[in-house]
Amino acid sequence: MTTGRPAPTLAGGVRGVELYTRITLYTFVPLEGFFYLYAVAALSQNGTPPSVGGAGALLVAALGHMALCFATVHVGFSQPLVLRGRWRPVVVATVAAAVVVTVLALLVLPQASPEWIGLDPRSITIAVCAAGTLGALATGFGIKPLTVAALVPAAITAIVRIVAGLSVSSSITVAFGTFLLALFWAGTVRLSMWVLEVVRELEESRAVAGRLAVAEERLRIARDMHDVVGRALSAVAVKSDLSAALARRGDTRAADEMDQVRVLAQESLREVRGVVAGYRAPDLATELAGARSVLRAAGIAVRVVGDVPALVPSQQEAFAWVVREGVTNVVRHSRARECDIRLDVTDGAARLHLVNDGVDDRDGGRSDDGTPGPTTSDGTGIAGLRERLAAVGGTLDTTRSGDRFTLLASVPTPGGRP
Incomplete structure (x- = not known):
C-alpha cells in the first residue's frame, strides 16, 4: 500500500x-x-x-x-x-x-x-x-x-x-x-x-499556522509549569513548615519529613525537565505522518510504502527514532528532491528503508562512520540510532550509491529471528 x-x-x-x-x-x-x-x-x-x-x-x-x-x-x-x-x-x-x-x-x-x-x-x-x-x-x-x-x-x-x-x-x-x-x-x-x-x-x-503552533506549545509549557511547579512548591512549603515545627520540638520525624521534601524536589525537577523538553515516546505512525509533512514543506517528494508492522513498543519507538533522525538528516544535510520510506516484514524481521537522493558533502556534515548526517552529543546521530536499535536486538546499515543514500533499520519481529 x-x-x-x-x-x-x-x-x-x-x-x-x-x-x-x-x-x-x-x-x-x-x-x-x-x-x-x-x-x-x-x-x-x-x-x-x-x-x-x-x-x-x-x-x-x-x-x-x-x-x-x-x-x-x-x-x-x-x-x-x-x-x-x-x-x-x-x-x-x-x-x-x-x-x-x-x-x-x-x-x-x-x-x-x-x-x-x-x-x-x-x-x-x-x-x-x-x-x-x-x-x-x-x-x-x-x-x-x-x-x-x-x-x-x-x-x-x-x-x-x-x-x-x-x-x-x-x-x-x-x-x-x-x-x-x-x-x-x-x-x-x-x-x-x-x-x-x-x-x-x-x-x-502555513506560516501563521506554524507561529500559532509555537504559541500553543508555549502556552502548554506555561500551563504545565504552573501546575507542576505550583503543586510541588505548595507541597514543599507545607512539609518544610511541618518539619521545622517537628524539629523545634525535637521530634525525630522531622528528618523523615525533610527526606520527603527532597524526594518531592527531585520528582518536581524531573517533571519540569519533561515539560520543558516536551518529552513523549515517539510513535512510528505519528513520525511517518510528521516525516511526510516535513519533507513536503522542504520541497522534497516523499513516498511512504507499507504498513506499520506489529512490534513491541520499544521496537516501534526505535523505528520512530530512525524515521525522525533520518528525515532530519535528509532535510539538513542533503539536496534531496525525493525520499522513499518503505516498511516490510520478511524472514522474521521488520525492516525500515529510508532512501534519498541529493547527497551533499559540501557542508562537511558526516557522521563518525563517514556516512552523511550529524552525530550529536545526545546520541541521536547514526551512532545513536545504532545504539537504540541494538538495545532492542536490531541493526542499522547505511549504504551509498552515487548521490543516493540508504538507511536500513531491522528488528526481529515478536517470535521471529532477524
Missing part, C-alpha cells in the same frame, strides 16, 4: 508558481507587437500607406506603450498599482501611452471604406493596444473595473467605423470583438494573478 502524494520539488511552491507566472505574463507583453502585424497586413491589402513620419511616430508610440506595459506588469507583481487611492506613475504613463497610440492610429492610418475586405488597420490597432493595456493593468486591478474599461475602446471602434460609413451591424460586431479581445487578455492575466495570490495566501497561512 502506498500512502501520500508526491510533494512539489524545490522548484515548486510559491517561488515556482511566481516564476512561472512572471515568465508567462512577461511573454504576453511582446505579443502586442506581434498582433500589430495584422494591422500592417490589413493596410497593405486595402489601404494607402501612411507617411513615413506618421508611421514612425506610431511605431515609437507603440514601442513605448509596450515598454510601459512591461514595467506595469513588473510592478504589479510585488506592489499595488493603486496606492492610497492614487494610481502609480507607471499606470498613468501606460494609460497615457495607450491614448497616444489610439489617437495616432486615428490620425495616421487611413479610414476604413466599405470596399475593404476584413478588418481595417485602425480597428486592429485600437483593439490590440487596449488588450495590451488592460492585460498589464490586470496585475493590480479587479475584473470589474477592467470590464468597464474594455467598453471604451469598443465604443471608439464602433463610432469610428460608423463615421467612416461602414454598416452599423459590422461596426457593432467589430466593437464586440474588440471588447472580447481586451477582456480575454485582461481575464487571462487576472486569472494568473489570482492563482498566484491564492498560493501566496496559502503559504502565509
Whole structure:
C-alpha cells in the first residue's frame, strides 16, 4: 500500500508558481507587437500607406506603450498599482501611452471604406493596444473595473467605423470583438494573478499556522509549569513548615519529613525537565505522518510504502527514532528532491528503508562512520540510532550509491529471528 502524494520539488511552491507566472505574463507583453502585424497586413491589402513620419511616430508610440506595459506588469507583481487611492506613475504613463497610440492610429492610418475586405488597420490597432493595456493593468486591478474599461475602446471602434460609413451591424460586431479581445487578455492575466495570490495566501497561512503552533506549545509549557511547579512548591512549603515545627520540638520525624521534601524536589525537577523538553515516546505512525509533512514543506517528494508492522513498543519507538533522525538528516544535510520510506516484514524481521537522493558533502556534515548526517552529543546521530536499535536486538546499515543514500533499520519481529 502506498500512502501520500508526491510533494512539489524545490522548484515548486510559491517561488515556482511566481516564476512561472512572471515568465508567462512577461511573454504576453511582446505579443502586442506581434498582433500589430495584422494591422500592417490589413493596410497593405486595402489601404494607402501612411507617411513615413506618421508611421514612425506610431511605431515609437507603440514601442513605448509596450515598454510601459512591461514595467506595469513588473510592478504589479510585488506592489499595488493603486496606492492610497492614487494610481502609480507607471499606470498613468501606460494609460497615457495607450491614448497616444489610439489617437495616432486615428490620425495616421487611413479610414476604413466599405470596399475593404476584413478588418481595417485602425480597428486592429485600437483593439490590440487596449488588450495590451488592460492585460498589464490586470496585475493590480479587479475584473470589474477592467470590464468597464474594455467598453471604451469598443465604443471608439464602433463610432469610428460608423463615421467612416461602414454598416452599423459590422461596426457593432467589430466593437464586440474588440471588447472580447481586451477582456480575454485582461481575464487571462487576472486569472494568473489570482492563482498566484491564492498560493501566496496559502503559504502565509502555513506560516501563521506554524507561529500559532509555537504559541500553543508555549502556552502548554506555561500551563504545565504552573501546575507542576505550583503543586510541588505548595507541597514543599507545607512539609518544610511541618518539619521545622517537628524539629523545634525535637521530634525525630522531622528528618523523615525533610527526606520527603527532597524526594518531592527531585520528582518536581524531573517533571519540569519533561515539560520543558516536551518529552513523549515517539510513535512510528505519528513520525511517518510528521516525516511526510516535513519533507513536503522542504520541497522534497516523499513516498511512504507499507504498513506499520506489529512490534513491541520499544521496537516501534526505535523505528520512530530512525524515521525522525533520518528525515532530519535528509532535510539538513542533503539536496534531496525525493525520499522513499518503505516498511516490510520478511524472514522474521521488520525492516525500515529510508532512501534519498541529493547527497551533499559540501557542508562537511558526516557522521563518525563517514556516512552523511550529524552525530550529536545526545546520541541521536547514526551512532545513536545504532545504539537504540541494538538495545532492542536490531541493526542499522547505511549504504551509498552515487548521490543516493540508504538507511536500513531491522528488528526481529515478536517470535521471529532477524
